Amino acid sequence: MTLNKSFYCRDPSEVARDILGKKLxxxxxxxxxxxxxxxxxxxxxxxxxxxxxxxxxxLMFGEPGRVYVYLCYGMYHLLNFTTRxxxxxGAVLIRAVEPLQGLESMKTNRNTSRKENLTTGPGKLTEAxxxxxxxxxxxxxxxxxxxxxxxxxxCDEIQRTKRIGxxxxxxxxxxxxCKDSDFLSR
DNA sequence: AATAGGATTTCCT
DNA sequence: GGAAATCCTATTC
Numbered sequence: 522m523t524l525n526k527s528f529y530c531r532d533p534s535e536v537a538r539d540i541l542g543k544k545l546x547x548x549x550x551x552x553x554x555x556x557x558x559x560x561x562x563x564x565x566x567x568x569x570x571x572x573x574x575x576x577x578x579x580l581m582f583g584e585p586g587r588v589y590v591y592l593c594y595g596m597y598h599l600l601n602f603t604t605r606x607x608x609x610x611g612a613v614l615i616r617a618v619e620p621l622q623g624l625e626s627m628k629t630n631r632n633t634s635r636k637e638n639l640t641t642g643p644g645k646l647t648e649a650x651x652x653x654x655x656x657x658x659x660x661x662x663x664x665x666x667x668x669x670x671x672x673x674x675x676c677d678e679i680q681r682t683k684r685i686g687x688x689x690x691x692x693x694x695x696x697x698x699c700k701d702s703d704f705l706s707r
Numbered sequence: 708a709a710t711a712g713g714a715t716t717t718c719c720t
Numbered sequence: 721g722g723a724a725a726t727c728c729t730a731t732t733c
């Protein structure tokens with residue numbers, strides 16, 4: 522079962538927590554989501570949407586369940602799914618997955634053979650899955666969608682921590698991880 | 708093991 | 721002009 526629009530049309534923290542353990546699918550490659558972060562809008566200084574709508578972040582203001590990919594530090598594509606109803610900015614960043622299917626393609630894409638270095642970071646997993654600006658704006662809620670998330674498992678134990686790469690000020694605990702995973706970032 | 712620097716887009720001051 | 725939702729490599733301890 523592909524996660525539908527009502528799954529994504531909720532508070533970003535709820536979506537970030539509930540999407541853990543689910544299966545990320547793109548073109549035959551799959552991975553178990555083990556690390557996420559929630560981002561909000563006007564009340565979240567670390568969010569792209571903090572200062573209002575721009576060409577880059579406009580999907581965060583739109584309907585839920587869309588793929589939001591953007592270029593970080595001029596080099597790495599980061600994968601998000603939009604959340605909340607149209608008009609209220611929100612997104613969930615996928616920070617790490619555990620590789621399940623398509624390991625050989627991932628190794629080629631990443632130019633490494635070590636399973637633990639394939640998808641253990643937000644920039645790494647997009648490279649492993651071949652995700653870039655092409656996918657920006659795609660609807661992730663259809664069975665035929667190029668990128669989607671499917672029902673699969675839940676994590677045994679979920680832990681909530683500070684977000685990574687975000688300045689201390691105003692930071693709330695908006696990072697969610699499957700506690701005992703061997704595939705978390707850094 | 709720990710630290711430092713580089714690659715380089717998008718947006719803000 | 722400078723910082724940002726990162727990662728890799730080289731250098732130094």
